[in-house]
Amino acid sequence: MVARRGRRNGAEVPFDADNAPTAEMPAVTDGDPVRVRSIPEAAVARLAVYLRVLSAMAEQGSTTVASEELATAAGVNSAKLRKDLSYLGSYGTRGVGYDVRVLVGQIERTLGLTRQHKVAVVGIGNLGHALANYGGFPGRGFPVEALFDVDPDLIGVPVGGIPVSHLDDIPEVCAERGISIGVIATPPTAAQSVCDRLVAGGVQCILNFAPVVLQVPEHIEVRKVDLAVELQILSFHVARRADEKKGSHAVGNGMVVP
Amino acid sequence: MVARRGRRNGAEVPFDADNAPTAEMPAVTDGDPVRVRSIPEAAVARLAVYLRVLSAMAEQGSTTVASEELATAAGVNSAKLRKDLSYLGSYGTRGVGYDVRVLVGQIERTLGLTRQHKVAVVGIGNLGHALANYGGFPGRGFPVEALFDVDPDLIGVPVGGIPVSHLDDIPEVCAERGISIGVIATPPTAAQSVCDRLVAGGVQCILNFAPVVLQVPEHIEVRKVDLAVELQILSFHVARRADEKKGSHAVGNGMVVP
DNA sequence: GAATGTGAAAGCGTTCACAGCG
DNA sequence: CGCTGTGAACGCTTTCACATTC
Numbered sequence: 001m002v003a004r005r006g007r008r009n010g011a012e013v014p015f016d017a018d019n020a021p022t023a024e025m026p027a028v029t030d031g032d033p034v035r036v037r038s039i040p041e042a043a044v045a046r047l048a049v050y051l052r053v054l055s056a057m058a059e060q061g062s063t064t065v066a067s068e069e070l071a072t073a074a075g076v077n078s079a080k081l082r083k084d085l086s087y088l089g090s091y092g093t094r095g096v097g098y099d100v101r102v103l104v105g106q107i108e109r110t111l112g113l114t115r116q117h118k119v120a121v122v123g124i125g126n127l128g129h130a131l132a133n134y135g136g137f138p139g140r141g142f143p144v145e146a147l148f149d150v151d152p153d154l155i156g157v158p159v160g161g162i163p164v165s166h167l168d169d170i171p172e173v174c175a176e177r178g179i180s181i182g183v184i185a186t187p188p189t190a191a192q193s194v195c196d197r198l199v200a201g202g203v204q205c206i207l208n209f210a211p212v213v214l215q216v217p218e219h220i221e222v223r224k225v226d227l228a229v230e231l232q233i234l235s236f237h238v239a240r241r242a243d244e245k246k247g248s249h250a251v252g253n254g255m256v257v258p
Numbered sequence: 259m260v261a262r263r264g265r266r267n268g269a270e271v272p273f274d275a276d277n278a279p280t281a282e283m284p285a286v287t288d289g290d291p292v293r294v295r296s297i298p299e300a301a302v303a304r305l306a307v308y309l310r311v312l313s314a315m316a317e318q319g320s321t322t323v324a325s326e327e328l329a330t331a332a333g334v335n336s337a338k339l340r341k342d343l344s345y346l347g348s349y350g351t352r353g354v355g356y357d358v359r360v361l362v363g364q365i366e367r368t369l370g371l372t373r374q375h376k377v378a379v380v381g382i383g384n385l386g387h388a389l390a391n392y393g394g395f396p397g398r399g400f401p402v403e404a405l406f407d408v409d410p411d412l413i414g415v416p417v418g419g420i421p422v423s424h425l426d427d428i429p430e431v432c433a434e435r436g437i438s439i440g441v442i443a444t445p446p447t448a449a450q451s452v453c454d455r456l457v458a459g460g461v462q463c464i465l466n467f468a469p470v471v472l473q474v475p476e477h478i479e480v481r482k483v484d485l486a487v488e489l490q491i492l493s494f495h496v497a498r499r500a501d502e503k504k505g506s507h508a509v510g511n512g513m514v515v516p
Numbered sequence: 517g518a519a520t521g522t523g524a525a526a527g528c529g530t531t532c533a534c535a536g537c538g
Numbered sequence: 539c540g541c542t543g544t545g546a547a548c549g550c551t552t553t554c555a556c557a558t559t560c
Binding site for chain 2: 039044045047048049051052053073074075110111112113115117119125126127129130131133134141142180181204205207211213214215219221223225226227228229230231232233234235236237238239240241242
């Protein structure tokens with residue numbers, strides 16, 4: 001996966017390649033004082049997955065879960081899972097497992113999900129439409145509060161309950177409504193300019209669906225979702241597999257081409 | 259199940275790198291034509307990005323490009339870029355740079371883009387619709403050749419030129435049409451069952467938009483695109499930043515005290 | 517007995533810095 | 539001289555394995 005990674009551009013920074021995911025915090029105990037040791041970026045992504053699995057388990061009435069079980073459900077191995085959870089602190093009970101609700105709470109806190117993050121979607125084409133209609137976005141906590149497009153026919157039309165505004169109004173509207181996450185679902189040509197306006201509007205993070213490498217200031221976090229890249233990675237694996245005729249030994253499914 | 263982790267080797271040629279984890283091949287790679295070695299997964303993802311940038315450059319008439327320039331355009335540093343390209347072989351000219359067209363060709367070949375990969379989209383809701391309408395999918399080479407849904411009102415209706423079939427017909431239709439990539443855009447509850455049927459239909463790779471961890475046989479490659487996870491990662495960074503008022507002093511990677 | 521939490525080791529991936537070549 | 543190609547150093551992740559705790 002992934003693989004991923006967002007920001008970074010700033011061409012020539014002398015030293016300080018920054019980018020080190022560090023997040024430190026004061027200490028201890030439960031309650032609100034979050035204790036955030038620096039958590040590896042890779043672990044953060046998995047925490048979100050664990051959270052989903054745990055939520056499902058909670059709904060089904062599970063109260064505790066062992067690392068092995070949770071790991072399996074999340075598609076990782078148990079050592080990794082325990083290590084990941086250990087970044088949150090020690091919330092398990094030896095010989096028993098983890099309390100599901102406690103863990104849900106801890107992960108939510110760590111991921112900052114106790115706060116709401118208002119989302120703007122830019123580009124109300126097929127994809128933007130789909131995103132806007134997700135209605136309150138996955139698992140709530142990410143309400144869509146602004147939509148933008150250039151198409152005059154769309155301006156003012158409500159999509160998923162929110163009227164579409166014009167691209168030109170991005171900075172004001174975002175600032176006004178306190179948008180913290182901008183989603184770019186425009187054609188590639190518009191993406192950079194949209195991005196700049198989002199930044200101008202005070203947005204802190206950007207989720208970019210446009211196939212472009214965005215240039216952003218240091219302090220803006222960017223994640224990209226690139227369909228073409230995903231498909232090409234899959235294509236690579238298909239090709240690799242096809243060339244793997246060599247392995248000979250009992251590989252299930254032969255399918256070789258001389 | 260465990261997250262997969264494939265052995266990866268190169269894409270090409272009779273020779274099969276011994277693919278043992280550690281070993282780099284001894285340097286002896288002389289100017290041989292395309293001798294393969296294993297390409298890191300992370301590099302593969304970037305190759306796709308380089309390819310896009312290079313194609314754009316080619317269209318604008320560039321014939322050669324230096325690593326520094328290409329790297330900047332792709333949002334990486336030049337050392338990484340050169341390393342990545344070196345996995346393809348030596349196609350640059352010292353003191354000059356890379357020939358754009360040659361590089362495009364090499365990357366396409368490595369990514370398996372010289373072949374077509376037929377795509378099926380399952381779940382013709384908002385997102386599936388958007389995907390189906392991408393029409394021939396990003397950058398051609400990934401024609402959508404089958405659509406599936408459960409909704410009786412949708413069956414038979416053409417979307418983006420392809421009539422929608424029923425989920426139950428996934429195995430037959432996929433096998434018939436030689437689908438190699440399945441895209442899952444269904445609600446989470448349906449995803450695993452859809453996945454199983456795609457596999458039964460001979461699909462080799464799956465791109466999963468549903469927020470579920472899919473269980474698949476060893477030989478199937480899965481990539482997931484998870485909106486909720488992306489947003490939660492961004493949320494984490496917002497939270498981290500908010501808590502960062504603490505270290506106060508300038509960016510310099512403050513290793514803060516507990 | 518059972519399962520967590522974690523140092524230490526093993527793998528990977530990125531960056532450095534320079535040799536090598538046009 | 540300029541720029542590629544790459545061994546080697548470095549740092550992040552994952553895995554191992556076991557002491558620790560309930």
